[in-house]
Structure formats: structure tokens, C-alpha cells
Amino acid sequence: LSKSSQIVSGLALITFKLFLQALEDGLKKADADPSVKAVMICGENGKFSAGADIRGFSSPKRHGVALSPIVSLIESSEKPVVAAIEGVALGGGLEVALGCHYRVAHAKARMGLPEVTIGLLPGAEGTQRLPRLIGVPAALDMITTGKHIPATEALKLGLVDEIVEENTIEAAIRLANKVIGQPLEPRRLSLKPVPKLPNMEAFLREALVKVKRQARGCLAPELCVQAVRAATERPFAEGVRRERELFGLLLSSGQAQALQYAFFAERAVRRWAAPGGASWSSAAPQPVRKAAVIGLGTMGRGIVTSLVKANIPVVALEQDLEYLNKGRKAVMLLLEREAMKMEGGAQTLDFHNPARLQFTVDFDLLCDVDLVIEAVFENMALKKEIFHKLSKICKPGALLCTNTSALNIDEIASATNRPQQVIGTHFFSPAHVMRLLEIIYGRHTSPTAIATAMQLAKALKKVGVVVGNCFGFVGNRMMFPYVQQAVFLLEEGSRPEAVDQVLEDFGFKIGPFRMSDLAGLDVGWRSRKEQGLTGPSLAAGTPARQRHGQRYSPLPDLLCEQGRFGQKTGKGWYQYERAGGRTATPDPWLHDFLSQYRDTHGIQSRFIDQEEILERCLFSLINEGFAILAEGIASGPEHLDVIYINGYGWPKHRGGPMFYASTVGLPRVLAKLQKYSEAHPDVPGLRPNAFLKKLVAVRSPPLKEWMSYLSHQSPKL
Ligand SMILES: CCCCCCCCCCCCC[C@H](O)CC(=O)SCCNC(=O)CCNC(=O)[C@H](O)C(C)(C)COP(=O)(O)OP(=O)(O)OC[C@H]1O[C@@H](n2cnc3c(N)ncnc32)[C@H](O)[C@@H]1OP(=O)(O)O
Numbered sequence: 168l169s170k171s172s173q174i175v176s177g178l179a180l181i182t183f184k185l186f187l188q189a190l191e192d193g194l195k196k197a198d199a200d201p202s203v204k205a206v207m208i209c210g211e212n213g214k215f216s217a218g219a220d221i222r223g224f225s226s227p228k229r230h231g232v233a234l235s236p237i238v239s240l241i242e243s244s245e246k247p248v249v250a251a252i253e254g255v256a257l258g259g260g261l262e263v264a265l266g267c268h269y270r271v272a273h274a275k276a277r278m279g280l281p282e283v284t285i286g287l288l289p290g291a292e293g294t295q296r297l298p299r300l301i302g303v304p305a306a307l308d309m310i311t312t313g314k315h316i317p318a319t320e321a322l323k324l325g326l327v328d329e330i331v332e333e334n335t336i337e338a339a340i341r342l343a344n345k346v347i348g349q350p351l352e353p354r355r356l357s358l359k360p361v362p363k364l365p366n367m368e369a370f371l372r373e374a375l376v377k378v379k380r381q382a383r384g385c386l387a388p389e390l391c392v393q394a395v396r397a398a399t400e401r402p403f404a405e406g407v408r409r410e411r412e413l414f415g416l417l418l419s420s421g422q423a424q425a426l427q428y429a430f431f432a433e434r435a436v437r438r439w440a441a442p443g444g445a446s447w448s449s450a451a452p453q454p455v456r457k458a459a460v461i462g463l464g465t466m467g468r469g470i471v472t473s474l475v476k477a478n479i480p481v482v483a484l485e486q487d488l489e490y491l492n493k494g495r496k497a498v499m500l501l502l503e504r505e506a507m508k509m510e511g512g513a514q515t516l517d518f519h520n521p522a523r524l525q526f527t528v529d530f531d532l533l534c535d536v537d538l539v540i541e542a543v544f545e546n547m548a549l550k551k552e553i554f555h556k557l558s559k560i561c562k563p564g565a566l567l568c569t570n571t572s573a574l575n576i577d578e579i580a581s582a583t584n585r586p587q588q589v590i591g592t593h594f595f596s597p598a599h600v601m602r603l604l605e606i607i608y609g610r611h612t613s614p615t616a617i618a619t620a621m622q623l624a625k626a627l628k629k630v631g632v633v634v635g636n637c638f639g640f641v642g643n644r645m646m647f648p649y650v651q652q653a654v655f656l657l658e659e660g661s662r663p664e665a666v667d668q669v670l671e672d673f674g675f676k677i678g679p680f681r682m683s684d685l686a687g688l689d690v691g692w693r694s695r696k697e698q699g700l701t702g703p704s705l706a707a708g709t710p711a712r713q714r715h716g717q718r719y720s721p722l723p724d725l726l727c728e729q730g731r732f733g734q735k736t737g738k739g740w741y742q743y744e745r746a747g748g749r750t751a752t753p754d755p756w757l758h759d760f761l762s763q764y765r766d767t768h769g770i771q772s773r774f775i776d777q778e779e780i781l782e783r784c785l786f787s788l789i790n791e792g793f794a795i796l797a798e799g800i801a802s803g804p805e806h807l808d809v810i811y812i813n814g815y816g817w818p819k820h821r822g823g824p825m826f827y828a829s830t831v832g833l834p835r836v837l838a839k840l841q842k843y844s845e846a847h848p849d850v851p852g853l854r855p856n857a858f859l860k861k862l863v864a865v866r867s868p869p870l871k872e873w874m875s876y877l878s879h880q881s882p883k884l
């Protein structure tokens with residue numbers, strides 16, 4: 168066989184120029200050699216290809232990258248070319264395979280065109296070949312979502328000709344031998360017509376509406392539909408021209424840069440570092456063979472679900488039988504839904520087995536777990552009581568985690584005999600859905616504890632981000648000034664629906680007032696009462712709109728006093744169809760209430776434009792981000808951005824708040840903050856942070872250099 172076929176070996180991750188050259192040379196050599204009867208293309212180290220090097224797209228020297236001519240060269244070969252797909256065939260890698268006349272895949276291989284997720288579209292004729300091979304609906308689904316499909320599904324779709332359990336390369340060579348001499352014309356995808364649909368026009372129109380709705384301002388999915396539409400309307404060569412045009416538009420849109428930054432930021436945060444030199448490279452995680460969750464309320468039930476999905480046995484504990492039964496029902500419902508979603512897949516959920524999931528009110532059952540996640544009410548005294556109990560009951564090596572949203576990890580740890588094993592694991596609601604896990608180390612937290620929490624995040628398929636300990640940590644701390652500005656804007660004349668609209672148009676999944684109604688206004692109210700900002704502990708004579716000499720808005724407290732807790736009570740910043748309803752409608756009662764409030768406090772209502780709403784909310788959040796970086800609470804701006812994208816619905820195509828600030832331009836952010844701060848001198852959140860000022864003073868270096876301008880040595884990525 169070595170005489171009749173030639174292996175042109177690609178790389179798992181294309182070192183693009185080198186790979187393309189090798190492929191071209193190999194193909195030309197094979198074509199010219201009469202002793203070669205067929206060609207097989209495979210990857211190295213069990214991986215076909217992850218596509219083009221993403222870093223190359225933002226490199227000034229990107230022009231040389233031309234994959235299309237190579238794909239055409241493959242397809243036009245007079246000798247059969249077979250792709251042997253192992254591991255992954257993604258992006259440009261799959262486009263190479265689509266140029267081949269046959270495709271053989273290993274059963275464990277995955278295939279996809281994920282370009283849309285990095286703000287692009289398949290740019291090497293993939294949008295034109297794939298619909299010809301598997302039809303428009305399936306191709307459009309793959310191209311607009313970027314999802315990876317398993318080999319079994321690829322076989323069903325007709326994307327591959329054969330799947331094998333064992334040696335893919337041998338199978339591909341066998342196939343190559345079998346097809347030598349057979350006509351190649353029917354195997355050249357560029358010559359095939361796109362399979363017709365009776366309602367193609369309506370189908371494409373609906374697809375466009377759907378992606379526009381889901382994409383919320385992200386351009387790539389929309390342009391993917393346009394490229395596939397071109398495949399249905401134009402001859403192949405013209406479709407390719409259209410694909411190239413659309414690719415160029417995306418490449419220069421700025422969104423591609425933001426999404427590619429987010430891709431690398433998510434990977435960079437895995438390389439965590441903490442003060443004292445502990446880091447991902449030196450610390451090893453402990454195994455977590457069994458876990459426990461304390462408190463089965465909103466968060467605990469999602470956390471249990473997440474652990475069960477990750478195949479980690481769980482003990483779920485509540486304070487009494489009534490709460491336990493309520494919690495058990497809620498967990499079972501979530502798990503049943505998850506099991507339904509997974510039906511037909513390779514994995515099943517074993518949650519009826521008490522060895523995998525046990526419900527109890529008995530703390531003694533936690534004696535053998537490797538890790539506990541506490542998710543009880545946000546109350547320091549209660550948390551300390553629980554941690555004290557845990558340090559007596561749990562085995563010496565067990566890690567004690569708290570899901571607190573803001574409280575001091577060191578104070579919680581002080582209630583235990585093992586502060587080095589206490590760590591914050593801050594899940595986001597709903598905990599079985601949201602990808603973020605904010606991991607907070609305290610003064611005594613050991614590197615092993617951090618490594619174990621990071622390993623847990625990975626097992627739960629979440630993005631773990633390691634940060635330092637301060638009130639609200641990173642995410643919530645940045646959220647406070649954002650929400651505060653939103654409320655101040657209402658005092659000054661705006662309405663919840665106007666503020667939400669601006670931020671949702673910016674790309675947030677949900678604006679601050681809808682978010683607050685969803686989370687429950689009572690949560691913040693309880694916390695403010697605990698801080699003495701409102702309620703019975705507020706000192707008599709405190710001005711209604713001032714606390715500690717700073718501006719304060721009592722509006723959220725007043726709503727809570729009226730029993731308006733948001734969705735759960737059917738009324739909050741909006742009104743809902745019923746208690747627990749989800750459809751927010753602007754509420755005339757609230758509008759009247761706001762007018763009366765302004766009258767009471769002598770506030771002159773004014774029209775507030777979209778620009779001011781956007782800038783005051785976002786720039787105050789970003790300003791807090793600079794404070795967090797300057798204090799060394801996070802190792803770099805990437806951490807803040809990954810937190811915001813994965814935990815707070817920040818639009819990924821805008822790259823996260825700190826990336827966004829860099830695209831707006833730091834001088835502009837600074838100038839605007841200065842302007843708003845002058846207008847509102849009693850609002851510290853608008854006062855430009857010294858680190859931001861410093862960066863502007865040194866001419867706004869690129870984001871990746873920001874941390875080097877801090878005088879103290881904060882942990883580096
Ligand atoms: C102006 C007119 C212009 C007209 C121009 C027209 C012509 C242009 C021609 C362009 C041709 C386009 C070709 C093609 O359509 C485009 C592409 O192929 S884009 C790339 C598509 N591929 C992807 O998006 C894959 C991304 N990667 C992944 O999904 C995962 O990494 C993985 C491959 C599934 C592996 O996952 P894991 O095992 O979990 O590993 P990691 O994710 O941690 O990755 C390990 C390591 O590798 C780095 N990496 C992975 N993939 C890439 C990549 N494609 N490029 C660069 N680097 C990659 C990753 O960052 C990790 O490294 P670390 O960051 O940790 O250092």
C-alpha cells in the first residue's frame with residue numbers, strides 16, 4: 168500500500184503557514200508521482216486539526232493565510248483523497264476534510280465549524296461545501312452555533328462515510344484502496360447542488376430571525392446565515408466570493424477581536440496565581456470522591472445537581488425535615504430535567520441510588536466527605552456556627568467551601584481549626600447552568616485548597632477564576648456601583664424599563680432592574696440591614712439619601728417595605744402576571760411612586776439620554792475593576808472579563824468590561840468619569856480610580872501590559 172498512497176501529515180493545531188506548505192507540497196508530489204494511486208490525510212498525535220491558529224487573525228501578518236486554494240487543490244486531485252479524522256476536526260481542519268473525497272472518523276472524534284464562536288465564519292469554503300454535503304438545515308445549525316458534533320452524529324448526517332472503533336488511519340487506507348479507479352466527480356462537493364427544500368426562502372428567513380434574536384448584537388451568526396444563503400442562491404464560485412467578503416467584514420468588525428480575546432482569557436485564567444508564590448504550576452489538587460452540600464435553597468439545589476451531573480457522590484443536608492423534603496423535591500425535579508436533556512446521550516444520571524445522592528439532616532453523615540459546600544442564608548453568625556461544626560465533624564483533609572456572595576472568608580475560616588482548608592466557591596444562579604465559579608482564597612487558604620477548587624470547577628464543566636478576599640469579591644463588588652448608578656438614574660428622572668433597555672441593547676442578557684427582580688430585592692435588603700444601612704439599626708436622624716457622607720438611594724428599601732421583592736411576589740421594579748410570574752411589564756404604580764419620591768425629596772426630574780445611562784452604569788463598574796486590579800484582588804483584567812462574561816451576562820462579543828474599556832479608549836473612560844464625578848461629587852463610585860489615571864498618564868498601554876504599571880507586585884497570570 169505504501170506505493171499506492173501517500174500520507175500528508177498535518178498538525179493537531181495548525182502552525183498554519185508550515186502546515187499549508189507541507190500539505191500543498193505533499194499533494195503536488197503525490198499527484199505528480201504515477202506510483203501513487205490515492206492520498207490519505209491525517210493528523211498527528213491522534214488529532215486531525217483544531218483549525219487555523221486563532222492568534223494569527225489579529226496578527227498584522229495575517230495576509231499570507233490562504234487555505235481555500237489548498238482545499239480546492241485537494242478536491243480537484245485526480246487521485247482519491249481520504250481524510251482520517253481522529254480527535255478533533257474543527258474549523259479549517261474540517262474544511263480540509265470537506266475538500267477530501269471521502270472521510271473516515273474514529274468513533275470518539277468530534278467535528279465542527281466553531282468560527283462563529285470567535286466572531287468569524289468558516290472562511291475556507293466551509294459555508295459552501297457543508298450545505299451541499301449535509302443539507303441546509305443541518306449545515307446552518309452547525310455553522311451558526313459552532314457546536315462540536317460526535318462522530319456518530321456526523322455519520323447520521325452524512326458528514327463522514329464511515330466510523331471506526333480502532334485504527335482510523337488503517338481504515339482510511341483500506342477505503343482509499345477500495346475506491347481507487349472509481350469516478351471522483353460525484354465526490355467533489357463543489358460540483359454538487361445544494362439539496363433543495365420546499366420552503367427554502369421561508370426557512371432562511373426564519374433562521375435569520377432566530378439567530379438575530381439569540382445573538383443580541385453579535386454579528387457573526389447573522390453573517391453565517393448570509394453565507395449559507397449564498398450557497399443556496401449562487402453557483403459555487405460566486406458563493407465562495409460572498410463567503411470571503413463576509414469573512415473580511417467580520418475580521419474587521421472588532422467583535423472577532425473581542426471574542427478571540429475572550430477565548431484566550433478563559434484559558435489564561437486557568438493559570439492562577441496567589442500571593443506568596445502559590446500557583447497552578449506548583450500546587451496539586453486533592454481528589455474529590457465524595458462531597459456534601461449544606462442548605463438546599465436556591466443555590467444549594469443547583470450545586471447538588473451540578474455535582475451529581477459530574478458523577479460525584481453527594482450528601483445533601485438541610486436544617487430540618489420540612490426544608491429537607493422541600494429541597495429534595497426541588498433537586499429531584501432539576502435532576503429529572505437534566506436526565507431528560509441527556510436522554511439518548513452516552514452518559515446517564517444515577518441519582519436514585521442513595522450511594523450517589525443522599526438527603527439528610529444529620530451532620531454526622533459528613534464525616535467521610537472530601538469537600539463540603541455551604542450554601543445557607545447569607546448570615547455571618549450562622550456561617551461561623553456551621554463551619555465550627557464542620558471542623559469538628561469532617562475528616563482532617565476535607566476542604567470546607569462557602570458559597571457566600573460577599574462575606575469575609577477569613578472571618579468564616581476563623582471559626583474552624585483548619586483555616587488553610589477554607590475557601591470561597593461562589594456559584595452563580597442557577598448553579599447547575601451558570602458557567603462561572605469564583606474561587607476566593609483567604610489569608611490562610613492553602614495552594615492545595617485552591618488547586619482542588621479549580622479542579623472541581625473543571626469537573627463541573629465550569630470556568631474557575633481565582634480571586635482575593637474583599638467585600639463582594641470581584642463580580643459583586645463591580646456590580647454594586649453599576650446597580651447603584653441604575654437606581655440613581657431613577658431618582659433623577661429615568662424609569663426601570665428605560666435603563667434596562669439601554670443595557671440590553673448593549674448586549675446584556677438582562678438589564679439591572681429585571682435582574683434585581685429575578686434575584687429578589689429582599690436579598691440585598693437583608694444585606695443592607697445587616698450593614699446598618701437601613702432598618703431598625705439605622706441611627707436616628709440619618710438623612711434619607713445619605714450614608715456616611717455619601718449619596719444613598721433608599722428606593723430599593725422602600726420597595727421592599729411595600730412587600731415588592733420582585734418576581735417572587737409578583738411586583739418589584741416591574742409588575743408580573745402573578746407571584747412567581749416571569750413576564751415583566753412596566754408598572755404605572757411604580758412610575759407614580761417615583762414621581763412622588765422625587766417631589767418628597769425635591770429632586771427636579773430631567774430627561775436622561777441613552778449615552779448617560781450607558782456610561783454611568785458601565786464606567787462606574789469598570790472604575791471599580793481598576794480598583795480591584797490595583798489592590799491585587801485579581802491577577803489581571805482577563806480575570807474580571809471572564810467573570811463578567813460567564814457570571815453576569817456581559818455580551819461576549821464585547822470582550823468583558825475591561826476589554827471594552829480598552830476599546831472605548833481609557834482617556835475617554837477617564838474623561839467621562841471625571842465629568843460625571845464633578846456632577847455627583849458625593850458618589851465615590853464615579854471618582855476615577857488612581858490606576859486608571861496612571862494608565863492614561865502613560866498613554867494607555869495595551870491591556871496585556873496594564874499590570875506591569877502597578878507599583879506593587881500583584882500575582883501574575
Ligand atoms: C480583509 C479580507 C480578508 C479576507 C480573508 C479571506 C481568507 C482568510 C482565510 C481564512 C481561512 C479560515 C480558516 C477557518 O475557517 C478558520 C479557523 O479555522 S478558526 C479556528 C477554528 N477552531 C477553533 O475555534 C478551535 C478552538 N479550540 C478549541 O475549541 C479547543 O481548544 C479544542 C481544540 C477543542 C481543544 O480543547 P482542550 O483540549 O480543552 O484544550 P484547550 O482549549 O485548553 O487548548 C489547548 C491550547 O491550545 C490552544 N488552542 C486551541 N485551539 C487553538 C487555535 N485554533 N488557535 C490557537 N490556539 C489554540 C489553547 O489556547 C490552549 O493554549 P493556551 O491558551 O492554554 O496556551
Ligand SMILES: NC(=O)c1ccc[n+]([C@@H]2O[C@H](COP(=O)([O-])OP(=O)(O)OC[C@H]3O[C@@H](n4cnc5c(N)ncnc54)[C@H](O)[C@@H]3O)[C@@H](O)[C@H]2O)c1
Nearest residue numbers: 462463464465466485486490542543544545570571572596
Ligand atoms: N440566590 C443567589 O442568587 C445567590 C447567588 C450566589 C451566592 N448566593 C449565596 O448562597 C448562599 C445561599 O443562598 P440561597 O439564595 O440559596 O439562600 P436560600 O434562602 O434560598 O437557601 C438557604 C438554605 O439554607 C438552609 N439552611 C439554613 N440554615 C441551615 C442550617 N443550619 N443547616 C442546614 N441548612 C440550613 C435553609 O433552610 C435554606 O433552604 C448565601 O450565602 C447567598 O449569599 C446566593
